[in-house]
Amino acid sequence: xxxxxRIMPTRxxxxxxxxxxxENVWKLCDFVRMERxxxxxxxxxxxxxxxxRTVPLWKQKSGLGDQPVIWDYHVILMQVGxxxxxxxxxxxxxxxxxxxxxxxxxxxxxxxxxxxxxYHRKLxxxxxxxxxFNFASDRSHMxxxxxxxxxxxxxxxxxxxxxxxxxxxDFISMDPAIGWGTIFSLxxxxxxxxxxxxxxxxASS
Numbered sequence: 001x002x003x004x005x006r007i008m009p010t011r012x013x014x015x016x017x018x019x020x021x022x023e024n025v026w027k028l029c030d031f032v033r034m035e036r037x038x039x040x041x042x043x044x045x046x047x048x049x050x051x052x053r054t055v056p057l058w059k060q061k062s063g064l065g066d067q068p069v070i071w072d073y074h075v076i077l078m079q080v081g082x083x084x085x086x087x088x089x090x091x092x093x094x095x096x097x098x099x100x101x102x103x104x105x106x107x108x109x110x111x112x113x114x115x116x117x118x119y120h121r122k123l124x125x126x127x128x129x130x131x132x133f134n135f136a137s138d139r140s141h142m143x144x145x146x147x148x149x150x151x152x153x154x155x156x157x158x159x160x161x162x163x164x165x166x167x168x169x170d171f172i173s174m175d176p177a178i179g180w181g182t183i184f185s186l187x188x189x190x191x192x193x194x195x196x197x198x199x200x201x202x203a204s205s
Contacts, residue, residue, distance in 0.1 A: 007032055007039045007079070008089060011097040017154040019142070021075040022047075022168065024091050026135055026159055028077050029128040042081045043128035045181075046189075048109075048121055049073035049172050055121050059094045059108045070119075073172045076104075078125070078193065086193045102194045112186050122174040123189045126181030134180055135171065136164040 008014070008028060015027040025045055032040050048055055049072065056068035063069045077089040078101060088104035089097060095107055112120040138158050142150050158165075170179035184192065 007036050007082075008098070011091065014091055014097075015154075015156075016091050017152075018092075019151040020139075020154055021092060022135070022137065022171070023154055023159060025075045025077050025089075026131065028089060029132050032128070033132060039079075039082070040128050042079050044078045044080065045126045045128055045131040046076050046078050047073055047124040047126070047171050047181075048076070049124075050118075050120060050122050050174055052118050053172070054119055056115065056119055057108050058110060060092055061094055062092070063094075077128070080193060105190050105194060109186060109190075121186045123184045123186065124171060124174060124179065124181045125184060125189070125193075126171070130180050131171075134161060134164075134167070136160040136166055137168045138166040140166060141168060 009031065014024070015031075016024050029040070029043060029045065032043060048057070053072035054070055055072075055074065056070050057074055058066065058068045060069040074090075074092070079087040079089070079098065086101035087098040088095075088101045088108075090104065090108070091097065093099075093104070093108055095104060109121065136159060138160070139153050142153065144150055160166075167179075173179055174183055176183045
């Protein structure tokens with residue numbers, strides 16, 4: 001990718017807090033909204049989870065060797081319709097930032113075919129502008145029963161909207177009747193976004 005084509009900061013210059021992937025992605029979207037607003041329509045936020053909240057991802061910085069990390073959910077950013085192929089942005093990945101979605105699929109998502117059904121992934125795809133407008137988190141999911149933090153929070157204030165202080169569960173949920181965006185199985189997601197990506201730049205909000 002040419003430096004002139006980059007719409008994001010380099011990985012080193014991104015706002016990042018470990019274990020707050022949804023906020024890291026929100027900050028990426030907000031950067032584009034402020035600095036390159038015409039590109040926002042090409043960005044989609046992707047929540048990866050399932051009904052059991054047990055989803056494996058490979059090539060994660062917190063992983064050991066070729067073993068997957070089992071997340072309750074994970075969030076990446078996807079860019080479509082600009083390059084000849086879709087791009088994936090994952091600040092928790094060992095892969096390049098960004099990398100092609102096809103490479104991310106091969107190395108990080110892999111396949112559901114050889115893993116037990118309880119680990120099969122679903123993906124909620126949300127237009128970036130809808131995510132920016134609707135997402136809210138008071139970070140209560142990262143607190144222990146005694147009020148202490150499981151992981152230190154970001155240094156900036158919690159993200160909220162006029163309507164909500166906390167709706168993270170609506171984004172993690174893979175119930176299509178809840179929340180925003182469109183729910184895909186892993187196979188359908190890859191069929192949609194790794195083939196003819198220049199014409200696959202929409203998801204209902």
